[in-house]
Amino acid sequence: MSxxxxxxxSTKGSAMTDQTAIDTAPALGLHQEREVPxxxxxxxxxGDVSVWYGDYQAVRNVDLTIGRQQITAMIGPSGCGKSTxxxxxxxxxxxxxxxRVVGKISYHxxxxxxxxxxxxEVRRRIGMVFQKPNPFPxxxxxxxxxxxxxxxxxxxxADIVEEALVDAALWDEVKDKLKTNALALSGxxxxxxxxxxxxxxxxxxxLMDEPCSALDPIATAxxxxxxxxxxxxxxxxxxxxxxxxxxxxxxxxxFFTAEVDADGVRHGRLVEYEPTRQMFSKPTDKxxxxxxxxxxx
Amino acid sequence: MTADAHAASARAAVQRSLAGQRRPxxxxxxxxxxxxxVALALAFLVALxxxxxxxxxxxxxxxxxxxxxxxxxxxxxxxxxxxxIFGTLWVISLTALFCIPTGVLAAIYxxxxxxxxxxxxxxxxxNIQNLAAVPSIVYGILALGLIARPPLNLGxxxxxxxxxxxxxxxPILIISSRxxxxxxxxxxxxxxxxxxxxxxxxxxxxVLPVAVPGIATGTILALSRAIGxxxxxxxxxxxxxxxxxxxxxxxxxxxxPIQIFNLATRPQEGFRTLGWAAIIVLLAILLLMNSVAxxxxxxxQKRW
Numbered sequence: 001m002s003x004x005x006x007x008x009x010s011t012k013g014s015a016m017t018d019q020t021a022i023d024t025a026p027a028l029g030l031h032q033e034r035e036v037p038x039x040x041x042x043x044x045x046x047g048d049v050s051v052w053y054g055d056y057q058a059v060r061n062v063d064l065t066i067g068r069q070q071i072t073a074m075i076g077p078s079g080c081g082k083s084t085x086x087x088x089x090x091x092x093x094x095x096x097x098x099x100r101v102v103g104k105i106s107y108h109x110x111x112x113x114x115x116x117x118x119x120x121e122v123r124r125r126i127g128m129v130f131q132k133p134n135p136f137p138x139x140x141x142x143x144x145x146x147x148x149x150x151x152x153x154x155x156x157x158a159d160i161v162e163e164a165l166v167d168a169a170l171w172d173e174v175k176d177k178l179k180t181n182a183l184a185l186s187g188x189x190x191x192x193x194x195x196x197x198x199x200x201x202x203x204x205x206x207l208m209d210e211p212c213s214a215l216d217p218i219a220t221a222x223x224x225x226x227x228x229x230x231x232x233x234x235x236x237x238x239x240x241x242x243x244x245x246x247x248x249x250x251x252x253x254x255f256f257t258a259e260v261d262a263d264g265v266r267h268g269r270l271v272e273y274e275p276t277r278q279m280f281s282k283p284t285d286k287x288x289x290x291x292x293x294x295x296x297x
Numbered sequence: 298m299t300a301d302a303h304a305a306s307a308r309a310a311v312q313r314s315l316a317g318q319r320r321p322x323x324x325x326x327x328x329x330x331x332x333x334x335v336a337l338a339l340a341f342l343v344a345l346x347x348x349x350x351x352x353x354x355x356x357x358x359x360x361x362x363x364x365x366x367x368x369x370x371x372x373x374x375x376x377x378x379x380x381x382i383f384g385t386l387w388v389i390s391l392t393a394l395f396c397i398p399t400g401v402l403a404a405i406y407x408x409x410x411x412x413x414x415x416x417x418x419x420x421x422x423x424n425i426q427n428l429a430a431v432p433s434i435v436y437g438i439l440a441l442g443l444i445a446r447p448p449l450n451l452g453x454x455x456x457x458x459x460x461x462x463x464x465x466x467x468p469i470l471i472i473s474s475r476x477x478x479x480x481x482x483x484x485x486x487x488x489x490x491x492x493x494x495x496x497x498x499x500x501x502x503x504v505l506p507v508a509v510p511g512i513a514t515g516t517i518l519a520l521s522r523a524i525g526x527x528x529x530x531x532x533x534x535x536x537x538x539x540x541x542x543x544x545x546x547x548x549x550x551x552x553x554p555i556q557i558f559n560l561a562t563r564p565q566e567g568f569r570t571l572g573w574a575a576i577i578v579l580l581a582i583l584l585l586m587n588s589v590a591x592x593x594x595x596x597x598q599k600r601w
Contacts, residue, residue, distance in 0.1 A: 092487065097412055121493070127491060134482075137485075137507060201493060
């Protein structure tokens with residue numbers, strides 16, 4: 001029982017003060033503190049991207065620009081391809097036999113799938129946090145130290161570990177049990193440990209694939225708070241099933257949906273990509289509106 | 298109807314619905330059949346062990362370990378099986394040395410690198426499964442033709458025996474190591490790779506440590522099979538009457554199962570008792586190896 005209620009997110013209530021906000025905004029918990037950052041210096045650019053698994057085209061024709069030091073959320077119903085797309089951004093999809101990417105995904109303007117690119121280096125720069133917390137069955141310390149170790153870090157490991165745990169808002173809870181097995185931590189702590197592990201290698205971007213879906217609301221709130229802090233330094237992309245979460249934490253939201261083509265093949269498509277406030281108040285596409293208002297999905 | 302009567306009939310209805318159907322006889326019969334099977338297996342084991350201990354107890358003394366076998370009837374009471382004990386230890390150590398690295402590396406290849414959609418990986422898998430079922434005497438013939446005689450021409454030596462037993466248990470070792478590696482959750486691999494670790498770093502630092510208990514168990518089971526094998530070694534010179542300990546990998550040798558076979562076929566009661574005692578030694582070595590496996594498993598076991 002180390003999760004306490006005292007750190008519930010403070011961002012929720014602030015929407016009330018903005019008189020011009022649409023009525024739905026406070027209900028959705030839209031955070032209004034941050035200006036919507038611009039897309040002038042994008043980290044990722046997806047140009048007409050399709051993803052194939054063998055003969056099956058899972059995601060079609062996605063165009064998306066993801067900006068620096070902001071939180072981009074991907075939402076949509078099951079099977080809409082949002083997880084598939086996020087796994088392309090650090091080439092984790094390479095690990096699935098038969099998976100291939102068509103179209104262009106660039107990282108600071110450079111083609112991430114060019115022949116000379118080493119996927120190991122890509123993953124070092126673009127970290128990932130998974131749906132189910134997956135700490136290694138080692139001590140808390142070794143979990144965080146693992147990334148720097150495999151990347152040949154020379155220097156004081158203990159400092160890196162402490163820094164990462166502080167940044168992941170976990171240090172106070174684990175500083176006296178760095179030697180205990182990470183699997184003894186609570187689910188929420190394990191997930192923050194996975195975030196600490198990721199930032200210990202100092203990536204530029206962090207991809208989060210439904211990072212809170214296995215957590216209770218209090219642990220979820222802590223992770224959401226943490227994401228807001230991290231967005232000052234890191235570029236964050238989050239896939240979530242939870243629309244309220246996207247509304248609460250993200251600067252921009254991409255809405256994906258599953259469609260069936262003329263041959264009856266189900267595939268994912270990007271429908272709309274807007275600043276989050278705009279998407280949740282004045283969506284331009286009918287399908288987005290239906291999804292957000294709970295008419296399907 | 299009175300209120301009391303109402304209440305009573307309602308209670309009866311609830312009781313009827315809770316009582317359910319009488320359990321059919323089938324269930325009891327099945328239960329009994331399970332118990333009988335377990336009891337039978339246990340009874341055979343106990344009978345076998347006590348029979349062996351009763352017959353061999355008299356000769357379970359220091360002479361057994363300190364003296365060599367003899368053909369002389371006047372020394373029947375002080376004969377031992379030292380050459381076979383040392384032979385067994387030599388052969389099994391070399392077998393472990395050959396088959397553990399090969400088996401574990403082969404398992405890593407098949408699980409972590411070999412893509413299943415490549416036809417030759419599927420062919421290798423199929424072959425390994427078939428090899429595990431090949432009778433051991435066939436391995437003996439193969440080794441006689443390939444290892445003991447040219448091309449390898451290693452003769453009837455400890456190393457020939459060890460290589461043969463390695464071939465024999467390699468499929469078992471590979472299959473059990475693969476299962477241990479496969480049991481490591483993929484989320485661990487993903488977590489490691491997402492931090493920029495290479496595939497080998499992931500295997501070496503995350504997958505193998507978690508798979509060690511399973512690999513150790515499989516290894517000991519495979520070596521236990523090897524230590525009890527007599528059939529292939531019958532063809533490879535182990536039947537010679539050996540009264541000296543092996544001096545190295547290129548030495549002549551005999552092993553316990555074959556020594557037991559030799560002693561059991563002698564007409565003299567004294568030699569046969571010695572055979573029983575040798576069985577106890579063989580079982581003790583096996584038991585020791587299994588307890589090592591259990592210790593390793595408990596020591597390294599990880600819980601999720």
